[in-house]
Amino acid sequence: VVLRAARELLAEGGIDALSMRALAGRLQVAPNAIYSHVESKTGLLDELLDDTLAEVHAPPATARDPVAAIARLMTSTYDVLVARPDLVALYLSRQGARGPNAIRLGERMDALLVRAGVTVTATAEARRVLIVHTIGFAAFATGAAIDPDPARPISATESRRNFDRGLRWLLAGIVGAPPG
């Protein structure tokens, strides 16, 4: 109800356009009426964030090649994030979502990592490294400038290729094999 309107505002005018007052305006309602449906702006953003993760395609924990499955999971996450540039900034500002969808994906990753032969003590670390890489590169792609050479900003396809290459480097290091 309210969430849909918030998503529309985000799609139209970006993150700056999503204010409680603008949201109220779109719903033809007084600014404070929003607080009957949401606890605070922070709470609204949290719901928005976790909602988006529902779109990530997560391979089953029983996939034949667990390393390839992890790569697909992270790549799908990257694609979902990049498709919603304004949300990426939100992810960064609140360091990732923590709703039910985020938890579900985290557990799937852990299961796949264990099957890939990663020791139990290392799975949590590997998971965090992969998540940092994915969210970080999505932020990079949408903002287009961690690069110290601002004269030549890289394109979306270059960023995606860079994400892929980094992902292979990471997975190679994690499973102890040379990069494929």
Added chain:
Amino acid sequence: VVLRAARELLAEGGIDALSMRALAGRLQVAPNAIYSHVESKTGLLDELLDDTLAEVHAPPATARDPVAAIARLMTSTYDVLVARPDLVALYLSRQGARGPNAIRLGERMDALLVRAGVTVTATAEARRVLIVHTIGFAAFATGAAIDPDPARPISATESRRNFDRGLRWLLAGIVGAPPG
């Protein structure tokens, strides 16, 4: 002059405490007087960001072991960022600094990567992956929750250890050797 006051505000009350009006108040001056010294709030933040990178200790491009030198450079960057939690959020929101210090560090990284045997076409990609890892983990450490298990937030030392491990994984993948 103005920058010092801005830094003090940041240290005392965090990112939310740094407003143009608060800055003016601290300097006993009208809010708009700040605009005689800085172009906008965005410009002020950019200067603040690049200033901080001056504190990073960068090994010489001629270091004997270039891979170890890269690790030291990234670790120093991580430490500098973590020591200034409020700035990390700024780095994220503007996807890294682009001032003279950022450029200097980028060139140093490229030189070390080439000496580590990374092909010329891959140096820019490797540099970006390492930067994403470093800024991302610094954000993780200061915000303390990309982790899908919020019940057990990880400590500063755990985050640092996780950063180190991820850095080794990455470097192993980049130079094509098993992780050390």
Added chain:
DNA sequence: ACCTGAACACCGTTCAAGT
């Protein structure tokens, strides 16, 4: 349960004017 009116305590920025 859900809304309104009114208010509180703020923002960044601009413009014209002063010294």
Added chain:
DNA sequence: ACCTGAACACCGTTCAAGT
């Protein structure tokens, strides 16, 4: 060059009151 007064167009949130 650097400052002020006044204003513009906003914020998130709370409180008391209405239906």
